[in-house]
Amino acid sequence: MSEQLSKEIEGKASVYPQARESLERRLKSEDTSGYGLLIDYEYCTGCHACEVACMKELNLPLNQYGIKLLTDGARQMPDGRWDLNHIPFPTSLCNLCEDRVSKGKMPSCVQHCQALVMSYGPVKELAEKMARKPKMVLFTPQ
Amino acid sequence: MSQKQWQWQDGEYTVTRSTHWSGPGCHDGCGLLYYTKDGKLEKVEGDLDNPYNMGRLCMRCLNQTEAYNHPQRLKWPLKRVGERGENKWERISWDEAYDIIVEKVRYIQKEWGPETICGMEGTGRNIIWQVPYLTYAGFGSPNYVLGFLAGDSCYLPRAAQQAVMNSDFFVCDCAQFFEERYDHPEFVNPKVIVIWGNNPIITNGDGFFGHWIVDEMRMGAKLIVIDPRLTWLASRAEYWLQIRPGTDCALAMGMLNVIINEDLYDHDFVEKWCSGFEELTERVQEYIPEKVAEITWIPKELIEAAARFYAAAKPAAIQWGLAVDQQVTGIATAQAINSLWAITGNTDIPGGNIIAKSGFNVDDGYSCGYKWVSPELQEKRFGNENFPLKKYGLASTAHGDSVLRAIENGGDPYPVKMLWLQTTNTFANMASEAPRVYKAMKSVYFNVVVDLFMTPTAVACADIVLPAGMSAERDSFRAWFSPLRAISKICEYDECKSDEQICLELGKRLHPEAFPWETVADWINWKMGNDKEKYPDAFKIEWSGKTYRERGKTQGLTYRELQEKVYVYPQWQYKKYEKGLLRRDRQPGFNTADGKIQLYIDLFDAFDIDPLPAHIEPPESPYSQPELYKEYPLILTSGTRSWEFFHSEHRQQATMRMFHPQPQVEIHPDTAEKSGIKDGDWVWIESFRGRCKQIAKLVRTIDPRVINAEHGWWFPEKEAAEPSLFGVFDSNINNLTSQCQNGPAGYGAPNKNLLCRVYKVTEENSKVMPGEQVTKKGGWEYVRATF
C-alpha cells in the first residue's frame, strides 16, 4: 500500500460506505401517530401493573398482552455488582390507548405504573426528556 | 379533604371514589375509582386525586373485577352436613345461621365460660377493631387472637418494643401524612434509606405504599438493603448486606458498635432525649465487627461501611419489616434497630423515622371493646399464665401458641371450645407447624368461618360458613395510618354481608346493650367518636378516660360526610417530642416513665427480660444444633411476597396464576447440582417436622447455604374434601415450621430461619403425599415443642 493511500484511510471506519448508505436510504419509512411511550427502565420494578392494566383496558383474554414485561438478570458483573433490569415491551396489540386518550385520560399503563416510570406524549417531547437521563427507552407502537 | 366530588355518572357507568382494603388483601388502603353498572363492578382505576397512591395501582387491585365476579365465591350461609373435612354443606338462611351460633355461644358460655371462645382473624385485614369488638363485647371473651400466628410474630414484637422504648410507632418518612405530600415545605427527602428485612415494593406492609421508596430513590435517596435475597431494591443499593437469616440483632448491634466507637452519633440528641446510652455503649462492645461478621455471614468491611454510610447521612430513615419479628430475637432486634435511628438523631425529623398516627386517632385496633370484659376475665387471657409482660398489659392480643397448647393438653389452664375465624386461612398460611394446628382446630367443639371463598380451613373444621362481602361491598373506613379514608358500599353479591354487618347483627343478638346501633353507619359513627348522647353506655366503654385529643377528634364528622370527602388528612407535625405533643402531661419528651427514648428498657429489667439487645442464635441453626445441621444442611427461609398474591389469597384468579402458576423454591445452582436438581424440577423440602414440595428455581443471588421457599399455597382448582383439602398440605412450607418456640416474653418465632434439606421428587419417594400423611395418618412423628 502506498504511503499516500494509507494516510487517506487512516482513522476511517470504512472507505467505501456508499453501498450500505444507499440501502439505508431505501429502507421503508412510514408515518407514525407521532406519539410514543417513554420508559425509564432504571426504575421499572417489574411490578406487572402495566401488563394487567392493559389486559383490562383492551379486554384481552389470558395469555394475550398489549405490553409485556421483559427481564434481564440478575447477573453478577465482573466488578461484583449485580445487573437486573426490567423493560415493559409494547406488543402489536398496543393501540396507545386510543379510547382513553380521546377522553383526555392517560394510557392505562402510564397512569397505573407503580414506579411512575412511563410517559406518553409526542415523540419529539419524549425524545427531549430522554436526552436528560440515562437508561431510558422510547417505543413508538403505532 | 378532596376537592373533587365522590360520585358521578360516566355514560352507562356510575363512578365512585373510594378506598380499597381487604378483602381480598393487602395491608394497604389505596384510593381508586369503581365503575359499576346495574349494581355490578365492571372496572377499576386508580384515583389520580388521592395523594396516597396518586392514581397508581398494583396488579391485584387492577384485577379486582375478576375477584368480585368469581364464580367460586361463597354466596350464602352454609351448615355442615357431613363429617368435618368431607365438604358437605347445606344452604341455610342468615337467621338460621345466627340462631345456631347464638345457641352454641350461650351453651358454651354456660358450660365452660366465655373465655373458652377465641376470636381470630388474618393479618392486617379490615376487621382489626370489628372482630375484637365482637369477641370482647359479643362473646364476652378476653381471647382475641391472631389466628395461631406463632409468637405474635407480625409487627407485635416491634409494637411491644416501640411501646415501652418510646411509646409510639415509627415509619420511614415519605411525606405520607401530608395532603400535599412531597411538596410540604418542611419535608426533606431522606439521603439514605435502610431497607431492613422486607421488600416494601411488593409487600406494602403496615400501611406503607412500597413504591414511595422508589419515589424517594428517584429524588436522590441512596439505599442500604439488608436481605438474604437480592431483591430489585438490593440490586439498586449502595450496600446490599446479604445476611444469614435470623441474625439481624447481631448486625444492628455491630452497626451500633461502629457508630458509637467511631463517634458518629448525634451527641445533642442522645443527651437531651435518650436514656441508657452508657449501658448500650457497654453492651455494644460485645459486638465488634469481626464477631458480627462471623455471626451474620456479612463481610466485616461491608458492615462497617454501611454503618458509616448510614450515620453520615442526615436525614436517614430505616424502613423495616416482618423479618424483624420472625426470629426469637424479635424484640431485641427491634430495640437495636430503633436505637440506630435514635442515637443518630433521626427520630421524628423530616426525612427520618417519623411517628405514625392513625387518622384522627380513630383506630384503637385490637383493644376495641376490651372494657366489656370484666377484670377477672381479662386476667384469664391466654398468654398471661406464661408471660408476665403480657399480664402486665403489654399484649394487645391473646397468645396464639398458648391457645394451641390449651387445645392440645386437654384444657390447661382451661379448654378452648369455639373458634370464630373471620377471613383467616390459618394452616394454609399464618399458622406455622400447619399439621399440628390443623389437628388442634379439628378437635375444637364448635367453629365458625367467615370468608370470601371456601378455604381449606373451612372445609377441615367449620361447622358454619358465612359469606363475607369484598371491599366495595362494605360501608367501612380506614384509619391505619393517616389519612382517614372512607370505604363505600357500591355493589352487592348474592347473600354476602359485610364484615361489619355480620359482627353487628350477631352482636345485637348476643349482647344487645353492647351493640345499640341500628346500622353499620351508626356503629362507625361511634367508632369515629360521635354520638355521645345517643349511645352513652357504649360511648363510655370506648372513650371514657380519654381526652378529646386521644379519641376520635373528627370534630363531629359523620361517616356519610366522610364518604363524600373521600379522605381527610388530620394535622401532623414533625418533632412532636419538642412540642409537648406526645405526653399526657403535655410536657416535651416521649411518653415513657423518664420522658426519654429508653435505650435501656427499665420495664424489661423489672420482668427479668434483658433490658438491652442481645443476639440469640435461632433455635435450629448450624451453630445452635450442629448435629441437626449435619442432617439438614440448609437454612430455610420463607415468606417472600409475590406480586400476584397476598399471602394465601388470590389463588383462584386465573390472571394471577397465569403470571405465577406454581410454588417456587429458590436454590443456588451449586447447591442444586449436588443433589442433581435442575431448574424447574419438583423438589421435596424437608425438616424433621415434615415436608412439602415446590418447584426449584435456580438463582445465583441466594447464598448456597440458604434456600428460600414460598408460603401460602393451596390450589382452589383441586379437590376440596380430605385428604386433598385443596392440596393445602402438599406445598405448604408450614409443614416444616414450628409453634411454641418463642423468644423472650412470648414474642417472636423462628419462622424465617430454620434448617432443612432438599431432594428431587420421584415417584418412589412420593407414595404418601403430605395431605394424606396429615389428614389420614396423624401427621409426621417428632417431638412437638412446648413451653
Ligand code: SF4
Ligand atoms: S398504551 Fe394502552 S394499549 Fe398500549 S400498552 Fe399501555 S395500556 Fe396497553
Ligand code: SF4
Ligand atoms: S407498571 Fe411500571 S414499574 Fe411496574 S412493571 Fe410496568 S413499567 Fe415496570
